[in-house]
Amino acid sequence: GENVEQHPSTLSVQEGDSAVIKCTYSDSASNYFPWYKQELGKRPQLIIDIRSNVGEKKDQRIAVTLNKTAKHFSLHITETQPEDSAVYFCAASMIGNQFYFGTGTSLTVIP
Amino acid sequence: DTAVSQTPKYLVTQMGNDKSIKCEQNLGHDTMYWYKQDSKKFLKIMFSYNNKELIINETVPNRFSPKSPDKAHLNLHINSLELGDSAVYFCASSQDRLPPREQYFGPGTRLTVT
Numbered sequence: 001g002e003n004v005e006q007h008p009s010t011l012s013v014q015e016g017d018s019a020v021i022k023c024t025y026s027d028s029a030s031n032y033f034p035w036y037k038q039e040l041g042k043r044p045q046l047i048i049d050i051r052s053n054v055g056e057k058k059d060q061r062i063a064v065t066l067n068k069t070a071k072h073f074s075l076h077i078t079e080t081q082p083e084d085s086a087v088y089f090c091a092a093s094m095i096g097n098q099f100y101f102g103t104g105t106s107l108t109v110i111p
Numbered sequence: 112d113t114a115v116s117q118t119p120k121y122l123v124t125q126m127g128n129d130k131s132i133k134c135e136q137n138l139g140h141d142t143m144y145w146y147k148q149d150s151k152k153f154l155k156i157m158f159s160y161n162n163k164e165l166i167i168n169e170t171v172p173n174r175f176s177p178k179s180p181d182k183a184h185l186n187l188h189i190n191s192l193e194l195g196d197s198a199v200y201f202c203a204s205s206q207d208r209l210p211p212r213e214q215y216f217g218p219g220t221r222l223t224v225t
Contacts, residue, residue: 036216
């Protein structure tokens with residue numbers, strides 16, 4: 001089955017700096033890669049996703065890149081703000097709607 | 112207007128008891144899931160149901176049993192609760208079509224076993 005690895009497990013940045021979280025996957029059949037943000041005590045919520053036919057996608061301060069050949073994808077947050085502090089999960093999915101989540105990255109934005 | 116709802120939000124019980132957590136989605140999705148999130152924040156898939164058929168069971172103890180009375184509900188029954196079952200349990204749902212779509216999560220149920 002699919003194996004998704006996520007790094008780093010914790011990340012601290014100064015407000016205004018950029019944050020990058022990286023994930024790798026093992027199954028080349030995976031074709032959908034969502035990113036979820038989980039604030040303390042809340043549910044995971046989708047913030048951005050990318051499909052295997054696209055190399056990059058942006059939404060304001062958030063962007064995701066995908067390298068199918070290397071089987072890795074990354075989340076980029078620019079101009080970080082304290083409200084970006086949360087746990088971020090990457091995931092990989094394929095036909096049949098099986099989702100495989102990474103182990104999470106706890107991001108702290110220091111004011 | 113809640114998309115995925117769970118009850119109860121908090122559940123405190125003693126070892127050995129049997130408990131249930133209910134989940135309902137009003138999105139018309141085909142697939143529902145149960146996840147366990149431990150203290151390290153790992154999201155572990157437990158079960159998923161597609162049109163009332165179990166399609167994933169990730170080495171979960173048989174004390175855990177999902178029950179789906181209809182497409183909009185997937186309840187989780189836990190027998191003989193153990194201390195290690197303490198965690199937050201999330202229900203989720205998604206539409207089963209190509210290409211894959213996002214999962215919507217419920218608010219979570221924090222289970223504490225004493």
